[in-house]
Amino acid sequence: MTQPFGGYQNELYLHGLAGERPAFTTDATRLAESAREILEPGPFWYVEGGAGSGATMRANREAFDKWRIVPRMLRDAATRDLSTTVLGTPMPAPVLLAPVGVQSIVHADGELATARAASALGVPMVLSTASSNTIEDVAEASGTGPRWFQLYWPNDPDLCVSILNRAAKAGFSTLVVTLDTWTLAWRPNDLDHSYLPFIRGTGTAIPFSDPVFRSGLADTPEDDTPMAVLKWIQMFTGADRDWEALPFLREHWDGPIVLKGIQHVDDARRAADAGMDGIVVSNHGGRQVDGAIASLDALPPIANAVGDRLEVLFDSGVRTGADVFKAIALGAKAVLIGRPFVWGLAHAGEAGVRHALRSILADFDLTVGLSGYRSPAELTPDALTRVS
Numbered sequence: 001m002t003q004p005f006g007g008y009q010n011e012l013y014l015h016g017l018a019g020e021r022p023a024f025t026t027d028a029t030r031l032a033e034s035a036r037e038i039l040e041p042g043p044f045w046y047v048e049g050g051a052g053s054g055a056t057m058r059a060n061r062e063a064f065d066k067w068r069i070v071p072r073m074l075r076d077a078a079t080r081d082l083s084t085t086v087l088g089t090p091m092p093a094p095v096l097l098a099p100v101g102v103q104s105i106v107h108a109d110g111e112l113a114t115a116r117a118a119s120a121l122g123v124p125m126v127l128s129t130a131s132s133n134t135i136e137d138v139a140e141a142s143g144t145g146p147r148w149f150q151l152y153w154p155n156d157p158d159l160c161v162s163i164l165n166r167a168a169k170a171g172f173s174t175l176v177v178t179l180d181t182w183t184l185a186w187r188p189n190d191l192d193h194s195y196l197p198f199i200r201g202t203g204t205a206i207p208f209s210d211p212v213f214r215s216g217l218a219d220t221p222e223d224d225t226p227m228a229v230l231k232w233i234q235m236f237t238g239a240d241r242d243w244e245a246l247p248f249l250r251e252h253w254d255g256p257i258v259l260k261g262i263q264h265v266d267d268a269r270r271a272a273d274a275g276m277d278g279i280v281v282s283n284h285g286g287r288q289v290d291g292a293i294a295s296l297d298a299l300p301p302i303a304n305a306v307g308d309r310l311e312v313l314f315d316s317g318v319r320t321g322a323d324v325f326k327a328i329a330l331g332a333k334a335v336l337i338g339r340p341f342v343w344g345l346a347h348a349g350e351a352g353v354r355h356a357l358r359s360i361l362a363d364f365d366l367t368v369g370l371s372g373y374r375s376p377a378e379l380t381p382d383a384l385t386r387v388s
């Protein structure tokens with residue numbers, strides 16, 4: 001594959017050559033700023049906000065700045081192949097769309113638009129349990145595109161199995177189990193705007209369309225929405241889980257299982273000991289434990305400890321091509337992108353998600369090439385230096 005995303009083969013460059021300005025910025029670090037101009041404060045701050053004072057969210061970004069790429073010359077990097085395979089899923093670059101719930105709060109097309117954009121680029125989408133659209137509708141919108149399913153592990157085992165079976169039947173290949181959000185953190189932005197999307201009945205399409213969930217209600221979710229939302233909030237988080245509970249998931253999911261939200265090296269080892277197939281080194285984009293370590297700072301020791309036992313994925317703070325490069329060089333097999341694609345969705349639905357993704361992928365492609373590398377597998381800590 002030659003320059004799969006970068007330079008003059010990128011549609012954004014081609015439009016530029018024709019003198020057309022893009023609909024919104026190609027700088028993924030400025031997408032939030034531009035989305036702020038078009039969204040109401042409630043939804044904007046729900047997506048953009050971190051937990052508490054925002055210290056961990058800022059730390060996530062600052063951690064990238066402590067590493068710098070050391071470019072190499074005269075190595076013929078004109079032809080590059082960014083593709084990789086993670087847990088049996090081939091992807092054109094080591095990038096996936098992170099699970100993000102309630103996407104209809106920024107654009108009416110919600111997760112369906114995201115699924116179409118991801119599928120058009122062949123980038124895997126991780127569908128959230130808190131989706132605004134049903135598993136089956138998102139699967140249809142994904143077409144032949146790769147898709148993983150993120151589980152918020154419901155307390156009720158029958159409901160859990162029902163959701164897992166629906167995801168498997170709809171063609172979702174890999175299960176991502178989120179561990180860091182068994183309750184929502186202290187999020188002053190949401191409290192100050194009294195904006196809690198779940199309570200507004202968004203992000204409930206999956207349980208509301210589930211026969212097991214419906215059978216446990218006195219009235220249908222359509223007849224008594226507040227009661228159904230309340231019931232879902234009570235049961236979706238799996239607050240009392242421990243490591244002993246993982247075999248239940250193995251029993252009810254045939255494909256690979258990835259644990260999301262790992263930050264401590266001992267937890268990474270436990271995941272490997274429990275026979276998990278992968279982990280996402282993530283602090284939920286700084287939305288859960290304010291004051292927690294930057295996710296990028298957690299990555300190198302974890303990758304060193306368990307990188308040969310399971311697939312190590314990474315998220316929280318990835319914005320630019322250089323960020324993707326650095327996370328891969330520090331031991332991630334692939335990264336998940338969160339807020340940037342949501343800002344693309346807010347701007348222009350499916351086309352906006354494509355635009356945001358294309359920008360990051362092109363930037364990554366050019367960064368790899370101009371630094372003298374031809375594939376993600378060549379990126380190791382040798383490609384970086386630590387500056388502070």
Ligand SMILES: Cc1cc2nc3c(=O)[nH]c(=O)nc-3n(C[C@H](O)[C@H](O)[C@H](O)COP(=O)(O)O)c2cc1C
Pocket residue numbers: 046047048060098099100101128129130150178260282283284285286315316317318336337338339340
């Ligand atoms: C608005 C929003 C909703 C999210 N919803 C979920 C979710 O439903 N499930 C989940 O596992 N993670 C969720 N996340 C966390 C993302 O999967 C990811 O870990 C995080 O956004 C990565 O950080 P970044 O936004 O800095 O790229 C959400 C993040 C945002 C911003």
Ligand SMILES: O=C(O)C(=O)c1ccccc1
Pocket residue numbers: 100101102130181198203284287
């Ligand atoms: O806001 C979040 O970070 C998140 O994970 C979530 C939780 C519940 C519903 C929607 C999103």
